[in-house]
Amino acid sequence: MSANPLSSTAKEPDGRQAPQSEVNAAAGIQFEEGVSRNFALLTIYQIVLRCGWIFKTESIIIPAVLDLIAGSGWVRGFLPILGRIGQSCPPLLYADRLRSLPLKKWSLFGTSLAMSVAFAGLAAMFIPGVDAAIGQSAMVVGFLGFYFLFFCATGLNQLGFGTAQGKLVPPHLRGRLMLASNVIGAVIAISLAAWLLPKWLEGNTIQVNWIFGFAASAFVLSALSIVGLKENRDQLDRKTFSAKHLLLESFLVVRDDLRFRWVCLIAAAFGFSLMLFPHYQALARERLDVSLSRMIFWVIIQNAGTAIFSLLGGPLADWKGNRLVLRTMLFGVMILPLGSIALVHSGDVGLHLFDWLFLFVGVTPITFRAFTNYTLELVPAERHPRYLATQSLCIAIPMVLSPFVGLMIDLTSFEVVFSGIAVILFVGWAMTWFLVEPRHDPGHHVLYGEMDVDPDDELEPL
Template identity: 50%
Template sequence: MHSSRSEPGSQFLRHATAEKSSPDSSSPNETFLHQKHNFFVLVVHQVLMRTGWIFKTESIIMPAVLDWLGGTGLLRGCLPMLNRFGQSVPPLLLSRRIKLLSLKKSALTACGLVMAFCFLSLSAVWYYAEGQPAPWMSVAFLIVYAAFFMGTGVNQLVFSTLQGKLIPAQRRGRLMLSANVLGAVVAIACAATLLKQWLRPGNTEFTWIFGFTGICFTLSACTGMLLAEQRDEYSQETQGIAGIFGSAFNILVTDINFRRCAIVAALYGFSIMLMPHYQLLGRQAAPGYESQSNDLSELTFWVIVQNAGTALFSLLAGPLADRFGNRLVLRVLLLCLMFAPITALLLSQGNSTLHHFYPLVFLLVGPMPIVIRTLNNLTLELSPRAEHPRYLGTLNLCLSGPAALSPLAGLLIDLFGFKAIFLGISLIILLSWLMTFRLQEPRHYNST
């Protein structure tokens, strides 16, 4: 009796064959020029995206906005849930449509414009409210936040699919490195110049913050149309919603190596639950917090430190990924992330001297987007090119599952404090790190 499970060796042979299913009539020299052009365009796309993103950093700016509106731990806990729902369910439901698109770059532009519209809408809301908090603004904020991450989820699916289509596996680490380092330099310069002015004590200008973010996302979206992309000709039977989720489950059942990758992602996903709470823990530990709870001026430096951390870890992760594969990168980054919650607890003990070192927490949180990108890149190597959208959608669903518990985690923090939740999630990240030792490295089986 033949087993339905995929053996690594035969699986990669099938993947190599599947990736040749879309013919390429270009000469080698023309293909090389297209790869260089697309590499440059995708770097510019990510730099602009990163510049806008620093003004809405998920671990600092967005939860601080909700706190400014009078939000509780329960409401802060809704942010990771909405974030991960948008980045998992819509991409999975639309993965077939993305696969069947002959040109994916139009979807990249469309999704980017949706993201831009959401933040331009928030800017308009704050302008209409004249910068004063009102009860209805929390609801409006969460609705727009949810819509934004639905667009973001599909945008990231399309970007990863285009990356798998246009950039060779051995250059994807270099792409991640270039985009993260250049993006960090530009984003930090903008934050130091502009965000510092818009987060002054007693003068918080969210209208300008959200508006600038929307402009950056608009410019990033427009770069998508500059990609040199050949048309795809794929076909796939229509599936209902039950069939789509059944297909995702089937991937997990039949592909043992991808299943291990998905388990690493799911365990790592618990760390996302802590993202909105780091900034409040740090602000509460600051001397005089009770009388200055709406002073957000300290956030600018924290945002800069976190983005600098992302850039520094990219300098390590990019070359490691290209030379040794993505498995080693995951082991290094997850080990660093495990110490972030513990460090946050140690540096928030009410000692003013220790509080000066609290930005170190955001340096340790810096690798979080790199871990997600590395998981995506590993998935691209584990799956045939025609199935990239479906595999990436399944990965995001596994990564996002724990975020459903995020409101509960926020409520428990309100009731019992930070310590138990932070220590518990550090332990779960440790389990994710240990699970990487069960992963197979695709580079050992497939040199392409």
């Protein structure tokens, strides 16, 4: 391999000329000794992170714990909106600062530690004796507060990982990175869950402090794993910070980039599906009368689903591109609402098959990664932070309705709400047929009104 393979005549592995956006995106990658090391360390980072993540699964463990201290659908409905606001608004404000940060790995390191601190706080609340001294109302407020802080750190972390990946990993290896980290990570995480969760979760008794404490420890280890990343220092000018300017920049990105606008509309439709995740476990426990210990099996199945769909999504992304991966994974997400309703009305068959529905919940991390990787290929590297943050915000916008969705479940039924969101997901899935494939349609220009403008040009100051 050439020491400097990034040029205007760079080729894809199959011999086709690489899109210019990909050539720009890969600029500065250390292909010789750096890329293998960075690939390995980023894989290890994600594996260790997943080992902590399985003990805080927000579709199963988190809402079940909140139900124990609150027990209302509308309170449970705050989980998606807090999670999405945390994952979307802070990255939007942080994107340009991350862009000018010389070494992106330190952002990844710091945000991983912040995730650990938030979960350590949650674990401390459930230490026997502490929970009784705090009181129920304070427990609910504290739980939601630490949960929100965790997802603020998670949003910054995901932005940092996407930006670091765009800088350090060439496009044709990103699918392999997703495959390796998710499959190996799922196997190790599932093994840990199968070993440890039965010790801390039996019948309807759950030792939350141990479960959340383990997650906090894993996040610390994940932070330490990326210190050794080999990264060239970026030399980019720091922009003057203005929240209003950043929000308007994101608005202009969506308004003026037609190709990215389709991505944002699909991302918003996907955001509606996330509002239902805390309610799947409640549906099963209320309609099928299952105990908390059933969550062990659900957590294992969900993470197995992530590994299985990674085996499909990773090679498919490297072979055919991320548009097809996005379309395939959104179809899996679309199955969940109607499938869950059908199963709770299927008697004994539904009781036995409902567990396996969580296999499709495992599609979600792959869908997020497909959105990220698609956007990384769509635009030049210097625009990655802004576009990724804008994309995350579009996923979050529907989440403002999340408490209302929980209230509507209390007032109407699971069936009414789940069916309505299934229709929205179908519309979002249908929109994927209008997306371009960046590898086949590089589109060096984006349409601004009726004028073609080079996307490398800076937006005019506002």
